[in-house]
Amino acid sequence: MSLLNSLRLPLGLLLSSSLLLGCGEQTVEQRPAPGPIHVDVLNLTPTTLRLTTELPGRIAAFKQAEVRPQVTGILKSRLYKEGSQVKAGDVLYEIDPTTYQSNVNSAQAQLAKALTSEETNRKTTVRYQQLLKRKLTSQQIFDDADAAYKEAQAEVAIRQAELNYANIELSYTKIKAPISGQAGLSLVSEGSLLTAEQSSYLTTIVQTANVYVDMQQSSLAITKIRKEFSTFKDKNAEIPVSITLEDGSIYEEAGHLEFSDTLVSDSTGTITLRAIIPNPDNILLTGMYVRAHISMPEARGYLVVPQSAVVRSQSGEPSVFVVNQNNKTLRKPVVLGNEVGNGWVVKEGLISGEQVVINNIINMKNDITVVVDSSTDNTTPALTSEE
Structure with a gap:
């Protein structure tokens, strides 16, 4: 191949590339500019909701009560069915009352003795009082008799209190339900030793x-x-x-x-x-x-937008696009409240009457011209809440 022919081939390729490049640039320059984006909008009006x-x-x-014994003794019997409903005052357990019944009997005998002594001293005091009026006894003897009578009265009071306490302890041998409710599992069985003020409970009532x-x-x-x-x-x-x-x-x-x-x-x-x-x-x-x-205590009117209409920034801040009177878009930050169906309650950022873009969101930018194809009201069932 001659030197002239070898130079002609690259030159031809270069000219062909230049022609192709020129055609490509002409094609780009002749591409028509994109038209306005078509969108649907939601006319914001308050929706009556009772939010939750x-x-x-x-x-x-x-109410829940833990049943515990108040006296010490051997558990004699369980008188309730586990899991049953009981009423306040029902007897659940019974402790062997033998010792406590004996204490009651002894207290009764001591009270009877004190009452007899009181009656004797009372009669003595009355007799010395009559003798003192007739001046047949001294004031000292009467005072001694009156003091003995008052001591006997005090002794009666002491013995009566002891009897009351003995009766209370005897009554505690019948462990009763403190409240009405469902009795639980029994944690003790007959023959167990129960102690007063023990930390473990016998059962619970709920x-x-x-x-x-x-x-x-x-x-x-x-x-x-x-x-x-x-x-x-x-x-x-x-x-x-x-x-x-x-x-x-x-x-x-x-x-x-x-x-x-x-x-x-x-x-x-x-x-x-x-x-x-x-x-x-x-x-x-x-x-x-x-x-x-x-x-909430009552229903109120709230502005609700579809969840699909909400866009978020990289930091997660929510906003929506609205269309103004000049068919220009405006991105508005909003504060969202409750989720209602497939929508959000807007607490701040929007007002009634604004038009919110609800489709073609991926192509939305701030301050671009759009064509509104249709507008709807936010009264669809998807945006309502149960009252």
């Missing part, structure tokens, strides 16, 4: 007709809830509470909020809320974990 706050809770007994639901919430969250409650008209309105069981099922009976603690836990920084829930069928057991739903 969900908290983890634990079932606690409405009142199950109603139960408590204890809920823990941070002090900051409680402050926000109290502020919201303070804006309602009826300050004494009963606050309903419903619960969800561990298996996810809804418990049929509803209760009400009873009180909130006034102290913040040093270890957890939380405050305890307590609700009372009816438990007629004994479904709720002490120690069971549940989810409690605290309802």
